[in-house]
Amino acid sequence: MGSQISSIDGKELFLAPLGGIGSSTPGAKRKSGSWTLKGHKQAASYSAVEEQAQQPQRVFLDLTLQRIETLIPPPKEMLPFMMDMSAHEQGFVFRYLEALSLESNKLKSLRGLEKVLHLPLLIELNVSNNGVEIVEEGNLISAPLIR
Amino acid sequence: MLASVERINLSRNKIDYIPPSLASLNNLTELNMSNNEVLYLPNEIGRLKRLIYLNFSSNKLHALPDSMNQLTSMKRLMLSNNYLEIFVNPKPGDLRNLVWLDLSWNKIKRFPLNLGNLGGTLEKLYLGHNEMKELDGAELKKMKVLRELSVQHNYLKALPKELASLVDTLVILDIEGNKFREREYKATNVSDLLMWLKGDLSLLLPSPQQYRFYNFLIGRSKSEPHRCVGLSTSQGQA
Numbered sequence: 001m002g003s004q005i006s007s008i009d010g011k012e013l014f015l016a017p018l019g020g021i022g023s024s025t026p027g028a029k030r031k032s033g034s035w036t037l038k039g040h041k042q043a044a045s046y047s048a049v050e051e052q053a054q055q056p057q058r059v060f061l062d063l064t065l066q067r068i069e070t071l072i073p074p075p076k077e078m079l080p081f082m083m084d085m086s087a088h089e090q091g092f093v094f095r096y097l098e099a100l101s102l103e104s105n106k107l108k109s110l111r112g113l114e115k116v117l118h119l120p121l122l123i124e125l126n127v128s129n130n131g132v133e134i135v136e137e138g139n140l141i142s143a144p145l146i147r
Numbered sequence: 148m149l150a151s152v153e154r155i156n157l158s159r160n161k162i163d164y165i166p167p168s169l170a171s172l173n174n175l176t177e178l179n180m181s182n183n184e185v186l187y188l189p190n191e192i193g194r195l196k197r198l199i200y201l202n203f204s205s206n207k208l209h210a211l212p213d214s215m216n217q218l219t220s221m222k223r224l225m226l227s228n229n230y231l232e233i234f235v236n237p238k239p240g241d242l243r244n245l246v247w248l249d250l251s252w253n254k255i256k257r258f259p260l261n262l263g264n265l266g267g268t269l270e271k272l273y274l275g276h277n278e279m280k281e282l283d284g285a286e287l288k289k290m291k292v293l294r295e296l297s298v299q300h301n302y303l304k305a306l307p308k309e310l311a312s313l314v315d316t317l318v319i320l321d322i323e324g325n326k327f328r329e330r331e332y333k334a335t336n337v338s339d340l341l342m343w344l345k346g347d348l349s350l351l352l353p354s355p356q357q358y359r360f361y362n363f364l365i366g367r368s369k370s371e372p373h374r375c376v377g378l379s380t381s382q383g384q385a
Binding site: 130 | 150151152153154155156157158159160161162163164165166167168169171172179
């Protein structure tokens with residue numbers, strides 16, 4: 001198995017380290033600070049063997065500079081990280097994300113983020129350099145539906 | 148389910164309000180909210196017991212909640228470029244792991260009260276670009292592990308005698324841009340700076356021969372305003 005880089009509509013998703021999807025578990029040992037969000041170029045040169053030996057497998061989704069304006073409905077780049085997608089746009093559930101970067105997009109609201117924040121594996125969230133004006137009460141806590 | 152998220156970066160947005168539910172993120176260790184428009188912090192922030200790094204630099208904070216004293220894991224607290232006039236008043240044991248405190252570019256007029264209670268761990272203290280007229284020597288003397296002290300661009304007229312007690316730990320002292328008395332800061336180059344320091348501070352030393360103190364002092368000369376001038380550390384040489 002190697003590092004997995006998939007493509008949706010020409011945009012790369014970096015699922016890393018190798019075999020990231022489905023291989024991380026809630027009890028997986030984490031070494032705090034030992035990893036960061038990685039860009040696509042870095043992903044291409046990833047040393048799979050070294051990384052597998054050094055740290056547990058993780059799933060990063062780097063959506064930096066994707067011109068994303070809202071998380072409701074979730075951007076298509078997130079589709080591989082969701083399950084139980086219903087016809088109702090608010091019924092989505094995320095899974096197995098450990099790090100998410102939405103840096104330098106066009107978000108004005110964090111609505112939808114609570115679904116991500118409460119993933120049991122999520123460690124790091126980066127929403128810097130957007131246009132977010134307010135953090136609403138529901139953005140940071142679990143909510144059955146986004147109103 | 149408790150949120151597992153440990154690091155959140157919301158810097159460089161336009162956020163002006165932090166909801167109290169922030170405290171529900173009880174695994175949070177790092178929170179970067181710099182370069183926003185936050186006006187105040189919720190008192191609940193003190194419940195984030197695992198928080199190690201908190202950055203609210205470049206916001207619009209005018210005050211801090213007392214509960215910040217309860218952030219017992221906090222190591223780096225970045226609050227520069229706000230409108231703070233006072234810092235929280237730490238009691239012994241408060242913020243007991245704080246290593247790095249940045250309060251530069253605020254409106255602080257008086258050296259923060261009881262800051263010496265952080266003296267067991269505080270290594271870097273940045274108070275530059277405020278409005279202080281004097282430093283509290285008694286509080287500084289309690290800072291047993293202080294390595295960097297930055298008080299540039301205040302209204303200081305003198306340095307306290309107690310500064311000499313930091314001789315064994317202080318590596319950087321930035322005092323540029325204050326209002327030292329005429330006989331004091333007239334340095335235009337490194338040599339002048341040394342002479343000034345020698346003339347002024349040698350009197351404060353327990354032993355005038357221990358010029359090692361000078362070696363720990365770093366300033367910026369007027370001729371090299373953008374260069375931090377470091378002096379080699381060798382005991383007995385000024």
